[in-house]
Amino acid sequence: MRNLLLKISYDGKRYHGWQIQQNAVTVQEVFQDALKNILGIQPDLKGCSRTDTGVHAYEYCISMKLEHSIPEKRLVAALNHFLPTDIAVYSCEQAADDFHARYSCTGKEYLYKLWNHRIRDPFLDGYAHHYWYALNEEQLNEAAQYYIGCHDFTSFCTLDQRRAGDMVRCVTNARVERQGDMVLFTVSADGFLYNMVRIMVGTLLRVAQRKFKPDDIPLIIKAKNRKLAGPTAPSCGLYLNRVFY
Amino acid sequence: MRNLLLKISYDGKRYHGWQIQQNAVTVQEVFQDALKNILGIQPDLKGCSRTDTGVHAYEYCISMKLEHSIPEKRLVAALNHFLPTDIAVYSCEQAADDFHARYSCTGKEYLYKLWNHRIRDPFLDGYAHHYWYALNEEQLNEAAQYYIGCHDFTSFCTLDQRRAGDMVRCVTNARVERQGDMVLFTVSADGFLYNMVRIMVGTLLRVAQRKFKPDDIPLIIKAKNRKLAGPTAPSCGLYLNRVFY
Numbered sequence: 001m002r003n004l005l006l007k008i009s010y011d012g013k014r015y016h017g018w019q020i021q022q023n024a025v026t027v028q029e030v031f032q033d034a035l036k037n038i039l040g041i042q043p044d045l046k047g048c049s050r051t052d053t054g055v056h057a058y059e060y061c062i063s064m065k066l067e068h069s070i071p072e073k074r075l076v077a078a079l080n081h082f083l084p085t086d087i088a089v090y091s092c093e094q095a096a097d098d099f100h101a102r103y104s105c106t107g108k109e110y111l112y113k114l115w116n117h118r119i120r121d122p123f124l125d126g127y128a129h130h131y132w133y134a135l136n137e138e139q140l141n142e143a144a145q146y147y148i149g150c151h152d153f154t155s156f157c158t159l160d161q162r163r164a165g166d167m168v169r170c171v172t173n174a175r176v177e178r179q180g181d182m183v184l185f186t187v188s189a190d191g192f193l194y195n196m197v198r199i200m201v202g203t204l205l206r207v208a209q210r211k212f213k214p215d216d217i218p219l220i221i222k223a224k225n226r227k228l229a230g231p232t233a234p235s236c237g238l239y240l241n242r243v244f245y
Numbered sequence: 246m247r248n249l250l251l252k253i254s255y256d257g258k259r260y261h262g263w264q265i266q267q268n269a270v271t272v273q274e275v276f277q278d279a280l281k282n283i284l285g286i287q288p289d290l291k292g293c294s295r296t297d298t299g300v301h302a303y304e305y306c307i308s309m310k311l312e313h314s315i316p317e318k319r320l321v322a323a324l325n326h327f328l329p330t331d332i333a334v335y336s337c338e339q340a341a342d343d344f345h346a347r348y349s350c351t352g353k354e355y356l357y358k359l360w361n362h363r364i365r366d367p368f369l370d371g372y373a374h375h376y377w378y379a380l381n382e383e384q385l386n387e388a389a390q391y392y393i394g395c396h397d398f399t400s401f402c403t404l405d406q407r408r409a410g411d412m413v414r415c416v417t418n419a420r421v422e423r424q425g426d427m428v429l430f431t432v433s434a435d436g437f438l439y440n441m442v443r444i445m446v447g448t449l450l451r452v453a454q455r456k457f458k459p460d461d462i463p464l465i466i467k468a469k470n471r472k473l474a475g476p477t478a479p480s481c482g483l484y485l486n487r488v489f490y
Contacts, residue, residue, distance in 0.1 A: 011367040056368075085370040122256040123301070123372070125330040 063101035129237035143214035157193035202230035374482035388459035399469035402438035447475035
């Protein structure tokens with residue numbers, strides 16, 4: 001039996017995230033349906049992360065054990081034929097027997113897009129958060145540096161009893177840069193808590209609004225109190241950008 | 246009474262073009278509805294061009310005569326509030342009394358996007374034509390140069406009795422360039438016939454497929470026969486890019 005690693009990309013606008021749930025369309029569900037059409041079976045899919053409703057993925061990884069003998073290249077072509085056009089499969093390769101898309105993951109990089117223009121861009125509806133007040137990317141980048149390091153990120157996590165546990169995550173890189181009217185926040189870590197990137201962004205926007213100073217961030221982290229951080233920024237600006245193994 | 250010029254942008258994916266028609270949602274209709282909500286009246290809107298179902302606009306111009314005294318800046322803000330998020334109004338300014346968005350137009354620039362990668366991009370579904378075979382942008386650019394000049398473009402026009410008339414258009418610029426996996430065709434002219442840009446693209450793709458040579462294009466133009474040109478490329482890749490007055 002092969003253990004396969006699939007790399008995909010998807011536009012999350014019409015999906016309730018990756019993980020199957022009742023009464024809502026998810027990426028996992030349409031992926032399983034496509035496999036059912038192609039192979040006649042529904043292998044157990046392991047996704048590299050949940051991801052919220054409306055969140056996008058430039059790179060998302062799936063592992064699955066497969067008895068079927070279909071060649072990897074043919075599986076990619078067949079999936080791209082049967083999947084909806086807002087999902088694409090880039091590659092499929094054999095992985096070690098014990099490889100698991102989620103548990104073998106050593107880190108991830110997320111990207112958050114802020115459309116910083118007085119007027120919305122019709123082509124970015126659902127693909128960036130429209131923030132029309134001035135953003136000073138250098139100041140935000142200075143603030144973002146305080147996220148780097150191994151910290152208890154309780155202040156940057158939406159409480160969810162089901163996911164309680166170790167709240168320490170090691171952020172290896174965080175930066176804010178401007179590309180024209182788009183301001184991008186990129187952050188890498190060994191793992192992320194629930195809503196962590198979106199709360200990081202909401203907190204950076206509080207800095208932009210002069211409600212926080214950049215060096216308030218270490219104090220907010222230290223306090224381990226969700227109420228002290230900024231609000232959760234909308235999901236539409238968030239992209240899973242890279243997955244590390 | 247003011248004569249106003251409005252500049253807008255819209256994602257055409259869910260619209261049947263600009264012009265009002267029965268049983269289909271058009272940009273003109275939702276624009277009129279927004280004005281009705283704001284002003285209580287529906288001014289007569291003059292759009293700079295029709296545009297087909299699914300065609301996008303980075304810049305689109307509308308003129309309208311208005312008795313109402315609403316300041317221009319407030320009208321922009323109100324329209325952006327009432328319009329759907331796939332349409333945005335960038336500016337509103339007073340124009341000369343005899344200005345007409347369509348008849349005063351001296352030229353337009355269109356852009357056509359070809360996503361030239363083996364695998365589709367989920368974020369470009371409806372926003373670029375996915376063409377997975379090799380494209381040599383230098384060869385296509387060479388072919389595109391033959392479009393430049395004042396020609397009878399009958400071969401590049403879908404027959405439509407209602408729009409018969411002078412078939413001569415003066416193309417002032419035409420070029421093909423590559424930006425990574427995206428190949429862009431840009432063309433400017435004093436006016437365009439029905440489906441003209443899409444047939445120009447379909448003909449360039451015939452060159453890419455070695456069914457035509459670049460220097461077949463002047464012969465196709467000279468023949469004034471639609472059947473000799475390539476097929477009409479899909480509307481999703483087409484963007485009205487600039488409007489000249």
